[in-house]
Amino acid sequence: xxxxxxxxxxxxxxxxxxxxxxxxxxxxxxxxxxxxxxxxxxxxxxxxxxxxxxxxxxxxxxxxxxxxxxxxxxxxxxxxxxxxxxxxxxxxxxxxxxxxxxxxxxxxxxxxxxxxxxxxxxxxxxxxxxxxxxxxxxxxxxxxxxxxxxxxxxxxxxxxxxxxxxxxxxxxxxxxxxxxxxxxxxxxxxxxxxxxxxxxxxxxxxxxxxxxxxxxxxxxxxxxxxxxxxxxxxxxxxxxxxxxxxxxxxxxxxxxxxxxxxxxxxxxxxxxxxxxxxxxxxxxxxxxxxxxxxxxxxxxxxxxxxxxxxxxxxxxxxxxxxxxxxxxxxxxxxxxxxxxxxxxxxxxxxxxxxxxxxxxxxxxxxxxxxxxxxxxxxxxxxxxxxxxxxxxxxxxxxxxxxxxxxxxxxxxxxxxxxxxxxxxxxxxxxxxxxxxxxxxxxxxxxxxxxxxxxxxxxxxxx
RNA sequence: UCCCCUGUAGCUCAGUCGGUAGAGCAGGUGGCUGUUAACCACCCUGUCGGCGGUUCAAAUCCGUCCGGGGGAGCCA
Numbered sequence: 001x002x003x004x005x006x007x008x009x010x011x012x013x014x015x016x017x018x019x020x021x022x023x024x025x026x027x028x029x030x031x032x033x034x035x036x037x038x039x040x041x042x043x044x045x046x047x048x049x050x051x052x053x054x055x056x057x058x059x060x061x062x063x064x065x066x067x068x069x070x071x072x073x074x075x076x077x078x079x080x081x082x083x084x085x086x087x088x089x090x091x092x093x094x095x096x097x098x099x100x101x102x103x104x105x106x107x108x109x110x111x112x113x114x115x116x117x118x119x120x121x122x123x124x125x126x127x128x129x130x131x132x133x134x135x136x137x138x139x140x141x142x143x144x145x146x147x148x149x150x151x152x153x154x155x156x157x158x159x160x161x162x163x164x165x166x167x168x169x170x171x172x173x174x175x176x177x178x179x180x181x182x183x184x185x186x187x188x189x190x191x192x193x194x195x196x197x198x199x200x201x202x203x204x205x206x207x208x209x210x211x212x213x214x215x216x217x218x219x220x221x222x223x224x225x226x227x228x229x230x231x232x233x234x235x236x237x238x239x240x241x242x243x244x245x246x247x248x249x250x251x252x253x254x255x256x257x258x259x260x261x262x263x264x265x266x267x268x269x270x271x272x273x274x275x276x277x278x279x280x281x282x283x284x285x286x287x288x289x290x291x292x293x294x295x296x297x298x299x300x301x302x303x304x305x306x307x308x309x310x311x312x313x314x315x316x317x318x319x320x321x322x323x324x325x326x327x328x329x330x331x332x333x334x335x336x337x338x339x340x341x342x343x344x345x346x347x348x349x350x351x352x353x354x355x356x357x358x359x360x361x362x363x364x365x366x367x368x369x370x371x372x373x374x375x376x377x378x379x380x381x382x383x384x385x386x387x388x389x390x391x392x393x394x395x396x397x398x399x400x401x402x403x404x405x406x407x408x409x410x411x412x413x414x415x416x417x418x419x420x421x422x423x424x425x426x427x428x429x430x431x432x433x434x435x436x437x438x439x440x441x442x443x444x445x446x447x448x449x450x451x452x453x454x455x456x457x458x459x460x461x462x
Numbered sequence: 463u464c465c466c467c468u469g470u471a472g473c474u475c476a477g478u479c480g481g482u483a484g485a486g487c488a489g490g491u492g493g494c495u496g497u498u499a500a501c502c503a504c505c506c507u508g509u510c511g512g513c514g515g516u517u518c519a520a521a522u523c524c525g526u527c528c529g530g531g532g533g534a535g536c537c538a
Contacts, residue, residue: 026498028496030494033497034497037498048497048498080496081496082497083498084497085498103489105472106473110474110488110499111473111499113473116473116474119530233463236532236535236536236537238537238538239538243538244538385537431538434538
């Protein structure tokens with residue numbers, strides 16, 4: 001394989017013949033030379049290829065090269081007399097693989113809105129912004145695996161198809177092989193799921209946590225990192241029907257250890273991106289969200305503050321007149337409250353713990369006060385909650401009581417409860433919405449622009 | 463799902479009090495030029511989202527449907 005353009009740009013000028021492959025971003029013609037900026041997605045910058053018109057006689061070929069065309073150029077790397085690049089390619093030969101006729105190619109050499117680019121999602125990866133998002137998304141994925149690997153966590157592939165009828169985390173997409181025009185019925189007239197592919201009602205997963213816990217209670221420390229599906233008809237800039245989620249789970253671990261890992265994990269990932277995607281982060285800081293790289297650096301450098309929900313509410317109540325939704329003990333925190341805590345009260349990341357049990361999930365460990373649970377939310381400036389997690393309820397009796405109180409049938413969770421019957425141990429974990437993390441890191445306003453092919457209600461064209 | 467805004471040239475938008483449309487960019491041609499948001503001149507482009515209604519006359523007013531954006535709820 002030939003060198004990527006990112007590698008060519010780091011080389012020093014020399015007599016060796018090199019090959020550059022990529023797509024033309026822009027073409028500028030002068031009397032004696034023609035400049036082609038070639039980009040292959042390996043970095044933000046393109047390689048300037050210079051065609052000397054005195055030597056290059058194939059004018060018709062040059063005329064067919066327009067913005068978007070795919071080329072292989074060979075030549076030598078020379079020091080550039082121009083201001084914006086160290087080296088440039090002095091072209092000796094060009095192979096034009098695919099043309100991109102200017103009158104029909106949807107990407108023009110001008111700025112396009114993100115809304116327009118969403119309509120041509122199959123081509124938008126060729127833009128500066130989407131290319132940078134793609135590289136950062138890759139780097140963050142790598143950093144996530146790298147962090148957990150170094151810390152002795154095992155990557156567990158939890159199922160995409162779930163038959164737990166009561167995961168309770170949201171509307172599910174049903175999975176069936178039924179002929180929808182002739183759905184089998186029981187004698188009583190209800191749908192006969194026993195006749196369906198899995199023999200029971202099945203759906204796409206809304207969380208890998210419950211299955212993740214089973215492996216944490218065997219391998220001690222595990223994490224999941226996979227797609228998740230919610231069939232909610234929510235149309236916002238931070239929701240997708242199909243998104244990626246990271247869920248670590250740790251045995252022999254309480255809420256304190258959970259907080260330590262969450263902080264270390266975030267800092268490790270942010271730090272990796274800042275170090276390895278400096279150009280892309282500078283691009284986001286300049287064009288997408290002013291100073292977003294500095295915000296990340298601050299998160300990396302600042303020890304996370306800790307406060308209980310009760311203390312947080314006490315702080316918020318002092319400023320209740322500034323909120324659209326005033327706070328009282330027992331109410332869920334809105335984004336405006338979360339941002340106030342992290343931006344005004346703590347002036348940095350903060351982990352809020354011990355929420356009222358009424359506003360948290362059934363599996364969270366009940367505190368001795370009987371009113372709060374060992375939950376934690378990690379709040380960061382500009383966004384609010386970025387991580388939610390908890391110590392899990394490891395006591396069988398307390399857990400079944402909680403489920404019954406909430407109207408859940410413990411028998412639906414028999415295997416989950418077995419984890420508390422056999423070798424139960426304090427354990428904890430948290431969840432991070434991967435795409436939202438990418439939003440936070442890049443400053444991109446709409447989650448549909450940080451995933452290659454967004455799925456949302458009425459949106460699955462590509 | 464609810465509320466608000468919006469839909470006009472390839473793209474981004476303007477269009478007054480109802481009188482069938484314009485600017486920038488992109489594209490084309492020519493000129494200039496080691497250019498890099500290239501520059502200068504000229505040229506081309508429209509079922510004004512769809513359907514229906516009011517009116518002598520609708521991009522403009524009304525109804526409805528469809529698309530897009532923002533906010534809320536829900537959440538990751």
